[in-house]
Amino acid sequence: MILALSKFSSVRIGDPEKVDRILNAMRKAGPNTVQVISDFDMTLTRFAFNGKRCPTCHNILDNSKLISEECKEQLKELLNTYYPIEIDSTRSVEDKLPFMVEWWTKAHNLMVQQKIKKDLLATAVKESDAMLRDGYKGLFDHLKEQNIPLLVFSAGIGDVLEEVIRQAGVFYPNVKVISNYMDFDETGTLQAFKGELIHTYNKREGALLNTGLFEELNDRHNVLLMGDSLGDLNMADGVQNMDNILKIGYLNDKVDAWMETYLNSYDIVLVKDETMEVPNAILHYITGSQ
Numbered sequence: 001m002i003l004a005l006s007k008f009s010s011v012r013i014g015d016p017e018k019v020d021r022i023l024n025a026m027r028k029a030g031p032n033t034v035q036v037i038s039d040f041d042m043t044l045t046r047f048a049f050n051g052k053r054c055p056t057c058h059n060i061l062d063n064s065k066l067i068s069e070e071c072k073e074q075l076k077e078l079l080n081t082y083y084p085i086e087i088d089s090t091r092s093v094e095d096k097l098p099f100m101v102e103w104w105t106k107a108h109n110l111m112v113q114q115k116i117k118k119d120l121l122a123t124a125v126k127e128s129d130a131m132l133r134d135g136y137k138g139l140f141d142h143l144k145e146q147n148i149p150l151l152v153f154s155a156g157i158g159d160v161l162e163e164v165i166r167q168a169g170v171f172y173p174n175v176k177v178i179s180n181y182m183d184f185d186e187t188g189t190l191q192a193f194k195g196e197l198i199h200t201y202n203k204r205e206g207a208l209l210n211t212g213l214f215e216e217l218n219d220r221h222n223v224l225l226m227g228d229s230l231g232d233l234n235m236a237d238g239v240q241n242m243d244n245i246l247k248i249g250y251l252n253d254k255v256d257a258w259m260e261t262y263l264n265s266y267d268i269v270l271v272k273d274e275t276m277e278v279p280n281a282i283l284h285y286i287t288g289s290q
């Protein structure tokens, strides 16, 4: 399998023997023991298309008709202030935490002030440039056929990402979501966000708060994890009695600065890869359907 992966030019592997060992153990254990836990923004969705950045869940709304011009400016300012901190390789996660809480809180407050209507979300998604990565249909279809659960764990906006997946025609019953969900009043107007805030770097807390979802998957001790940030590495922390975990990391931005850290953190690093080809090849190998 390792040899087969080397044909993909985006693939970097720090410890090929470890990857080989995990893949073979998962293949031997069989599809009934496997679950997939994936981040959404810039992992299931594209980072860029034709040289232009693709939107995150938040950006889908930021750029939509649901937000006034003045508010768009404020949201853009937040993005310009906090995104560089989010991806700064010289700062520690601990250092970044308060800034992430500040960013999400300010952005959500601005969205609430815009009195966003629930029934207009679908149009905002339809009119956006959001794109799932090439090969997404193969991934979702294969997981559905093999009865493998897919847990989407996102610091984005649940209502928006569900709509993206729904409009792509792949929101199958095996797909579950942990994310920030909007709270609408009886008129369908956004009045708050529900529950504990999930941001890039507190997914461990999010996982431990949602152990109920993981309990449903108690007999699935083999995890394929897909993410694009160091915060995503904690998405499987709610899984009990893990046998094997294979971590696939999309390295989309600041490649040189992050390469070493990603190679030390993820088992397989995909550099500027806008496709699902590698996760698909791996899943086919694990399920014995190649």
Ligand SMILES: Nc1ccn([C@@H]2O[C@H](COP(=O)(O)O)[C@@H](O)[C@H]2O)c(=O)n1
Binding pocket: 039, 040, 041, 042, 056, 057, 058, 059, 079, 083, 086, 103, 104, 107, 153, 154, 155, 156, 199, 200, 229
């Ligand atoms: N106001 C905001 C807040 C966050 N973002 C981006 O959304 C991404 C969501 O996180 P994932 O867990 O789905 O990766 C995050 O990486 C932020 O850059 C935003 O665009 N606007």
